[in-house]
Ligand SMILES: NC(=O)C1=CN([C@@H]2O[C@H](COP(=O)(O)OP(=O)(O)OC[C@H]3O[C@@H](n4cnc5c(N)ncnc54)[C@H](O)[C@@H]3O)[C@@H](O)[C@H]2O)C=CC1
């Protein structure tokens with residue numbers, strides 16, 4: 001396959017026109033087991049997607065400006081968030097201003113307290129020109145003691161190659177950054193489409209608003225890979241909130257290898 005599967009194009013081609021709003025288009029996507037688990041006991045990373053659906057996910061990555069995860073996933077999985085499963089082809093120097101064959105989405109991490117690891121693969125790939133510079137969306141503390149330690153972490157991470165993006169809001173001790181502000185901020189920085197890959201708490205934050213207040217949904221498309229296995233009750237769930245959601249409508253379902261991939265969209 002040399003271009004994105006039709007399943008993805010039919011869901012995401014509308015992103016090629018401007019969103020007409022002050023946030024990027026948002027695709028929420030992840031892989032789960034039949035019993036709706038996204039990781040194993042204690043958060044152990046599980047490769048749930050088979051080869052074919054993993055390739056589909058990497059095509060999906062090429063179709064977005066940004067790829068957003070929570071700091072829990074960054075620390076637990078040490079992900080690369082690149083497109084390495086796609087077929088090799090000649091590099092196109094016009095892509096991302098890098099010598100890459102495919103559009104690489106910008107890694108964006110929700111990292112409230114700047115816990116990101118300066119030795120992680122995302123920074124290693126960036127410094128070796130194999131990936132884009134990761135952005136760390138965080139909150140700047142007001143307290144002077146906390147602020148001093150925060151400045152030290154900020155300097156370390158910036159020296160290691162990260163871009164630190166403090167949010168402008170009245171930060172107290174909240175662990176969760178306000179998602180609407182996160183989206184407005186990255187939109188202002190040029191991200192017109194973003195793929196949200198998890199983990200559990202981030203998926204829940206995006207879904208909760210869609211279920212509770214469909215009119216102000218933060219999600220345009222949901223693409224879930226369902227792998228034909230049971231993980232068991234020790235696995236990690238995301239929990240989509242209470243009550244069924246009618247906001248997201250079924251668009252299409254496709255098989256990739258042994259996995260079922262379901263696409264939903266916000267009409
Ligand atoms: N199967 C799949 O497709 C995927 C599975 N995972 C799994 O998910 C697990 C990690 O999930 P979590 O520990 O829940 O971490 P997470 O990746 O959801 O990060 C949560 C952290 O992000 C920060 N954050 C800032 N603003 C937030 C907001 N508004 N909402 C939510 N979080 C916000 C907070 O510090 C919070 O503790 C790992 O086991 C990983 O393997 C992760 C991604 C995809």
Ligand SMILES: Nc1nc(O)c(N)c(N[C@@H]2O[C@H](COP(=O)(O)O)[C@@H](O)[C@H]2O)n1
Pocket residue numbers: 030031045046047048049053054057069073074077078079080081082197198225
């Ligand atoms: N699509 C999908 N299937 C799975 O089975 C997964 N475990 C994930 N996880 C997500 O992908 C990240 C890893 O990316 P790299 O392989 O390092 O590029 C991981 O952190 C999750 O966000 N996704």
